[in-house]
Amino acid sequence: MTDELRGLLRESAEAHQPDRARMLARVERGMARPGTARRSRDRERTRALSWPRMVLATLATAGTLTASALMVVDVDAVHDPDPPRNPSAAGRAVPPTAAGSRTEDGPLWADGSVDPHSNAYWAQSNVTLKAGEPLTALVVELRIVLTEGVRDTGNWRTRPAADFDLSARQEGGFLVYRWTLKPGRTVPPGEHVFAGQYDHATGGRDAKDDTYRIDATADAAKSRAAVWGGFA
Structure with a gap:
């Protein structure tokens, strides 16, 4: 450069x-x-x-x-089930509720009523059972609410007394009658009545809270049935 x-x-x-x-x-x-x-x-x-x-x-x-x-x-x-059946039809029956009445099941039909001969001091409650087949096991329970003056005065049934074990006592606010068919005995087809008798306070008594229940075993197929209800 x-x-x-x-x-x-x-x-x-x-x-x-x-x-x-x-x-x-x-x-x-x-x-x-x-x-x-x-x-x-x-x-x-x-x-x-x-x-x-x-x-x-x-x-x-x-x-x-x-x-x-x-x-x-x-x-x-979730809903309220029907009252359970008694498997053996020989134990304590489960009390029904008026809202869940069932008057017919298989060979069984039932009705509860206050006897027309009841009066202002005394009453009789009838449980009428109709069986379509012979019954080899049967428990009939009648429950009377312990309103004022209620006291047991007797009971009866259209079947022989010797065929049943009977108890009548107060429990859980009720006067309870219970008829249990003895082993080896049979209830034939037809209409049968079981009745409880009791005193009560003077005047008309309202039976709307009284109940009944029936547990049974039919002879034909050893089928179990149960009915329950209230009183008019």
């Missing part, structure tokens, strides 16, 4: 003055871009994280509603 060329280059370099303002602007733009991109990436990451949370919240809500619906269905399915 000649001395003349070196001189020309030195003069050109000394004559060049950089534009500082433009350089600073370019630096600022360069710094701003990464920040903008970072903020954009942060927003995208926030959206990505929000979707699973939203999905989980939705599923949790749906699960809660489903569980609640199942609980409602389960509660609605």
Whole structure:
């Protein structure tokens, strides 16, 4: 390189003055871009994280509603069953409820009534049983609410007394008569009556809360049946 060329280059370099303002602007733009991109990436990451949370919240809500619906269905399915049958028809019968009366089951039919000969001081409650087949086991229970003055004065049945074991006692707020057919004895088809007699306070007595129940085993197929009800 000649001395003349070196001189020309030195003069050109000394004559060049950089534009500082433009350089600073370019630096600022360069710094701003990464920040903008970072903020954009942060927003995208926030959206990505929000979707699973939203999905989980939705599923949790749906699960809660489903569980609640199942609980409602389960509660609605709950109802009071019929009074259970006595498997042996020889133990203590389960008292019926007036709201759940069942007067017919298989070969059995029954009805409860206050005898028309009852008066202002004394009453007789009749349980009428109709059997469509011979019965090899039978329990008849009559329950009289212990309203004022109720006291046992006797009982009877149309079947032979020797065929039954009888108990008459107060229990659980009732005067309870229970006839149990003895082993080896049979009740033939037909209509049979079992009655309890009792004193009560002077005046008409309301029998609406009195109940009866009958458990039996039919001879033909050893099938069990039960009926129960109240008194008009």
